[in-house]
Amino acid sequence: MKNASTLERRLRSNLTGDVLFDAFSRGRYATDASFYQILPLGVVVPRTMDEALQALAIARDEGRIVTPRGGGTSQCGQTINDGIVVDFSKHLNRILSLDVESRTCVVEPGIVLDDLNRELRKHGLWFPVDVSTASRATIGGMAGNNSCGGRSLRYGTMRDNTLSMDAALADGTLLHFGEVPRDLAQVNSPQSGLALFRDMLDLGAREAAEISERFPKVQRRVGGYNLDALVPRNAPNNMAHLLVGSEGTLAFTTQIALKLWPLIRNKVLGVCHFGSFYEAMDAAQHLVKLRPIAVELVDRTMISLGREIAMFRPVIEATVHGDPDALLIVEFAEEDQPDNLHRLKQLSELMADLGFGWNHPQRKWGGVVDVVEPATQTAIADFRTSGLNVMMSMKQEGKPVSFVEDCAVPLPHLADYTERLNAIFAKHGTRGTMYAHASEGCLHVRPVLNLKLEKDVKAMRAIAEEAFEMVREYKGSHSGEHGDGLVRSEFHEAMFGSRIVADFREVKQRFDPDNVLNPGKIVDPPKMDDRSLFRYRPDYRVGELKTVLDWSDYPGAGGGFQGAVEMCNNNGACRKLEGGVMCPSYRATRNEKDVTRGRANTLRLAISGQLGPDALASDEMMETLKLCVSCKACRHECPTGVDMAKMKIEVLAARAARHGLSLRDRLVGYLPRYAGLASRFAPIANWRNHSPLLRALFEKLAGISAKRALPAFRRYVFATDVEAFGPADSREVVLFADTFNRYYEGENLTAALHVLVEGGYRVHLPKPADRGRALCCGRTFLSAGLVEQARSELNRLVATYAPFAARGVPIVGLEPSCLLTLRDELLSLRSDNDAKSVSAHALLFEEFLVREAEAGRLKLPLGAVPVKALVHGHCHQKSFGAFKPVEKILRLVPDLSVETIESSCCGMAGAFGYGADTYQASIEMAELSLLPAVRRADAATLIVADGTSCRHQIKDGTNRAALHVARVLAMSLDSARPQRSIPAEEGTDA
Incomplete structure (x- = not known):
């Protein structure tokens, strides 16, 4: 790194973006979604395109290579190298122009596909190269790989939808790449550009026959x-199509002009079932004759894994x-829905003609499930596009590995190809997973291998050679969607022949004579099985880790923390900016450091010793996890x-064990131990909130922001x-009075008690088994890494509640x-039967009420509340699938209109929002959607939020009580009945 000091200084002095x-x-930038890892010399996150070009110029001047990067989701190692990585995704993500009438737009390369389509949707348009990584794939990266998506049968590939590109050559020359005639006399371009275009067109003319043949x-x-873009028969030739698929090796893209399409208005799906995989593959060539826009494969493995994932289980069952x-x-999406329904009927008829029928004695088992309802279609799409990650969710050291990932063969050969491919896998002692684009003869095929083992690396090499030979036999392509990168480039000579490979080298040399731009991809690549480039190199080791939680569900030597960390495959689903909750800090900062993937990569590097000794408990690790x-x-x-x-609990525990606790950690962690005493002296305990001096002192000594009032x-x-309310012969329930509601907002517990008793339940409020202080779940201790203290609290709670759980309360x-x-x-700290029983019987208030209502047991005499309720869901409710009951129970209230805020984390997140160093990030998270939605609500609207932190954030940010x-x-x-059923002295005086 000494040699990099001059380069770093120059970059810092010339750029305002991150260096x-x-x-x-x-x-964090050493990996993408492939199995490779190459540590870059440095990373630049430019604020403007001029800064990106300056970074290129400085790096070139210092003799360093440059790799442009978007979402970092490449499957083949395209976005990693040992020079300077330039990340376009944070700032260079604007729509530069939009022409609705001509259905075109011009964008910066860092814009994410979903973000682009959200804007286009307002105008009835979309960009239809709908890759499964649309929530994080950038248009620049898609152009670099020539991405295709699930509907390329109708809409084509990225190349087919790219009109032009503006880009800088490695020497800084800015050129416009678009359609040009064979006679360049009228083309407005610098002389150097015209010379380049002429050389490329001459190459296309010279090699036209070889290109057609190979x-x-x-x-x-x-x-x-894409040399075929240069041949005379394609005149006028589009020079941008030469850049598409070039993987950042030819030029530095600054903007891209795209062809847009009308939004799909209507669609239907037919889910065709097959008793054998071969039958499905053989049927694909017949199903496409009905002119669907997509035919996507889901195999047995994906179905089985999907059933184990909570978010996908309902759609699979349905x-x-x-x-x-x-x-x-099979997807049909014609303009008229009757047309789609007719095609769906034709699909069932065709399946019957092919000999498939549900339990028909003379037919092969199978048939069609019609899906017309949009919500179910969306759920299927979500499952299908998550295919890669579903496959990677296997909790074992062997994982599906991408290297013969997306070979494409003509459809009539698809069944034989897949059958022979499975035989190759079996020959080498493994099996494969297959899913995706059956309509194009392009399946995402991944044999299950453990690339930490030399024998599996050798198997990978052998499988690659045999599979690619078979693809060539069928006159297919060994790269059908995800490009070449490090994994497939070395096989070009076998695929295209030495003459075409020489042409590739000529193109690279003419564009980039000094080999500055992303070398090692397409031209002059390393061996695909060079283990020095792997994420898990031969010397990869993780020492024995003494963990405080139970990680036995994960793969590894007996299971463990290492296996959990290594579950991250770098595919970047956590980089999405809308929908769901994950990852709220990244949505606010757009920094790789602050996304789940970035944190997981950092943990993996730390536990394997690649970040130096004691990295797990280091300041840098705490900075990584701070947000x-x-x-x-x-x-x-x-x-x-x-x-x-x-x-994070493991890291906090390691940190606490090595460095002790800060004052803020002590104040937060031990809250349940002193809250009762503080409440007795409430006026004194609350002085800090009313004194600017004390606020400033707390910020200095304890790191608690002076801008926040503490609860x-x-x-x-x-x-x-x-200890019990309600009739003795009623159905029983235990009410857990947590620390926050007990000491800060007792009216919530009083209200819950009122509701439960009115609902006909006998409500238990048992005293702790040791008759000591109030029960606590240990949450605050866990947030400070004080795991043993949390275990102690949970032991008391389990001892108190286990007798109730044992009889099903x-x-x-x-x-x-x-x-x-x-x-x-709890189950990561205790695995005994009492803990399991308490865990199994734990329900949120709304979950319990909805369950009782659906069973016909809830008899609440609810009266009208003729207003609107605007509801914000707590992150943990959403994580555990426990938010829907909130909406359901509120809709039982007569005349109450219920609307849910589509929001991620409120940003308060327990003690997080009170930190002086995290206050601003907390506010930025809240301002993404929650606080603006609350501000738009009229004064009569009820703001509803179950989380204590959420309510405090809403109050602080909008001065509205939730x-x-x-x-x-x-x-x-x-x-309905104004009198209270609980005497005031038995509830709260708050």
């Missing part, structure tokens, strides 16, 4: 450079009949199940001498972060 040369940042005749051919070996999802709000969204929304909130203690808290709580600790972290659902239901009860 990252520290080991942790470089490590280039595969399949649409899904994205390997090598649409998959019996035990199919494969599904083909992780432990929302648990990744636990639910990451299809591979990366649980960063749980991993106010109350002299009177929720406490009762009676539900344990109901109000605060999501506390109650759901019993469903999550209510727990229990209080809304209590209002409804009081509306």
Whole structure:
């Protein structure tokens, strides 16, 4: 790195964007979604395109290579190299122009496909190269790879939808790449550009016959450079099509002009079931004759894994009949819905003609499930586009590996190709997963291998050679969608012949004579099985880790933390900016450091010693995790199940063990131990909120932001001498009085008690088994890394609640972060039957009420509340699938209009929002959607939020009071029958 010091200084002095040369940042950019890892010299995140070009010029001047990068989701190692990585995704993501009438737009290369389409949708348009990574794939990256998407049968590839590109050559020359005539006399371009174009057109003319002979005749051919764009028969020739698929090796793209299409208005799906995989593959060539816009494969493995993932289980149960070996999802999307329905009928008839029928004695098992309902179509699409991550969710050291990932063969050969491919896998002692684009003869095929083992690396090499030989036999393409990168470029000579490979080299030399731009891709690549380039190199080792939580569900030597960390496959689903919750800090900062993928990569590098000794407990690791709000969204929304909130507890525990606790950690962690005492002296305990001097002192000494008022203690808290309310012969329920509601907002517990008793339940409020202080879930201790203290609290809670759970009594709580600790972290700290029983019976207040209502047991005399309720969901509710009951129970209230705020984390996240160093990030998260939605609500609207933190953030950010659902239901009860059913002295005086 000494040699990099001059380069770093020059970049810092000339750029205002991020210049990252520290080991942790470089490590986060050392991988993409492939199995490779190359540590870059440094990373630049330019604020403007001029800065990006300056970075290129400085790096070139210093003799360094440059690799442009978008979302970093490449499957083949395209976006990693040992020079300077330039990240376009944070700032260079604008729509520069939009012409609705001509259906064209011009964009910067860092814009994400979903973000672009959200804007285009307002005008009835979309960009239809709908890759499965649309929530994080940038248009520049898609152009670099010549991406295709699931509907290329109708809309074509990225190349087919790219009109022109503006780009800089490695020497800084800016050129416009678009359509040019064979006679360049009228082309407005610098002389150097005209000379380049002339040389390329001459090459195309010279090699036209060889190109025609050697280039595969399949649409899904994205390997090598697109020399066929240069041949005379394609005149006028579009020079941009030479850049498409060039993987950043020829020029530095500055803007891209795109062809747009009208939005799909109507569609239907037919889910075709097959008893054997071969039958499905053989049927594909017949199904495309009905002119669908897509035919997507889902195999048995993907169905099985999907059933184990909570977010996908409902759609599989709704649409998959019996035990199919494969599904083909056929999509029709004509303008008129009757036309689509007619084609759906034709699909069933065709399947019958092909000999498939449900349990028909003379036919092969199979048939069609019609899907017309849009919500189910969306759920299927989400499952299908998550295919890669679903496959990677296998909790074992062997994972599906991408290298024969997207070979494409003509459809009539697809069945034989896949059958022979499975035989190759079996020959080498493995099996494969297959899914995706059956309509194009391009399947995402991945044999399951453990690339930490030399024998599996050798198997990968042998499988690649045999599979590619078979693809050539069928006159297919070994690159059908994901490009070449490090994994396939070395096979170009076998695919295209030595003459075409020499042409590729000539193109690269003419564009980039000094080999500055992303070398090693397409031309002069390394061996694909060079283990020195692997994420798991031969010397990759993780020492013994003493963990504080149970990680036995994960792969590794006996299972463990290492296996959990390595579940991240770098596919980047956590980089999405809308929908769901994951990852709220990234949505605010757009920094790779602050996304689940970046944190997981950092953890992997740390535990394997690649970031130096004691990296796990280092300041840099704490900086990496600082903005992780432990929302648990990744636990639910990451299809591979990366649980960063749980991993953060391990890091915090390691940090506490090595460096001790800060004052803020002590104040937060030990809150349940002193909250009762503080409430007795509430006026004194709350002085800090009213004194600017004390606020400033707390910020300096404890790191608690002076801009925040802390939750106010109350002299009177929720406490009762009676341990049970309601008739003795009623159905029983335990009400868990958590620390936050007990000491800060006792009216919520009073309301919940009122609702439960009115609902006909006997409500238990048991005293701790040791008759000591109030029960606690240990959540605050976990947030400070004090795992043993948390275990102690949970032991007390389990001892108290286990007798109730043993006889099937539900344990109901109000605060999501506390109650759901019993469903999550409790089982990572205790695995005994009592803990499991308490966990199994733990329900949020709304979950319990909805369950009782659906069983016909809830008899609440609810009265009218003729207003609107605007509801914000707590992150943990969403992570555990427990938010829908909030909406359902509120809709039982007569005349109450219920609307949900589409929001990610509120940003307060327990103590996070109170930190002086995290306050601003907290506000930025809240301002993404939550606070603006609350401000738009009229004064009569009820703001509803179950989370204590959420309510405080809403109050701080909008000066609006938010209510727990229990209080809304209590209002409804009081509306029907004003008198209270619980004596005031038995509830709260708050």
